[in-house]
């Protein structure tokens with residue numbers, strides 16, 4: 001029999017998102033009448049906005065005539081979209097269109113970028129992080145190390161050498177963002193160690209704190225050692241459409257990733273890219289902001305709700321997520337099961353994001369206002385009855 005990739009076995013199915021999702025699915029099947037509301041979702045609950053839909057309808061029609069048909073060729077994204085991304089977000093930092101890549105999701109991008117680096121490179125992750133960085137690196141047979149986080153869930157700068165550092169800010173799952181000061185420390189580390197920072201910035205549109213930079217390139221020096229990833233998924237409901245982008249400065253790869261991309265990717269969907277392009281229209285920007293604000297309002301509501309119940313809660317101001325400490329000594333999977341079985345509320349057990357996450361659970365503001373309020377009401381009633 002052909003030998004399988006042993007590294008894939010390092011992905012622990014017992015503690016991943018899939019285990020939690022399987023548990024909920026099984027519970028639903030066994031209790032078809034149960035009323036279940038979810039605070040666990042990482043998906044959006046608001047539909048794609050009209051200007052984007054209109055642009056995609058036109059794009060579909062483009063494909064119906066050979067005069068406007070678009071096939072292979074736009075490996076790094078269609079020109080107009082890369083230009084729009086550049087003008088709206090990155091020209092101010094001195095980048096060129098050549099350094100912008102459009103792709104089909106930050107989830108694959110975060111791992112695919114590892115193909116740029118030598119397989120022996122040592123990869124560093126915070127011990128509580130978006131699990132895809134770890135599992136994606138395992139799937140590619142890479143060596144992964146973790147660093148502890150401080151009381152604000154910011155990864156501590158190590159003394160040892162690492163080649164590639166992942167930081168997600170604003171963070172999934174903690175809902176907190178790295179401040180300018182935090183990021184300066186990390187950029188100084190990358191400079192000193194000649195390391196590269198992969199900066200996952202997909203929740204950028206949720207930032208409201210003054211001391212949190214919207215882009216890593218606001219900090220001088222980042223342009224020579226940081227790759228920034230963004231996505232249309234959460235801000236513009238592209239979770240099913242799929243369109244993302246990243247800046248890979250020529251100072252890092254001298255254009256090498258272009259060759260890799262031509263050989264490994266045939267570009268994001270034309271229709272999705274035309275939809276993404278419409279996101280930069282003035283009317284679209286307003287609607288996107290409105291949707292983001294609705295998720296932020298849910299997060300603020302949840303934050304107050306948990307705080308009123310005496311929980312220790314982080315996040316929710318610069319990201320749609322809240323990171324909540326579990327009262328008592330319950331492990332996070334047991335607590336997740338208990339909330340589901342007792343009151344029909346779904347949260348994400350912290351262990352999904354690393355062993356150090358086990359005393360916590362994650363909730364999100366991505367639900368509708370109605371389900372968010374219902375879930376919080378059930379949790380409040382549950383604790384009132386325990387008192």
Ligand code: PLP
Nearest residue numbers: 042105106107130172231233244
């Ligand atoms: N990065 C982070 C931190 C995320 O939380 C998510 C989705 O939950 C993604 C990336 C995935 O983005 P995309 O939908 O563009 O693949």
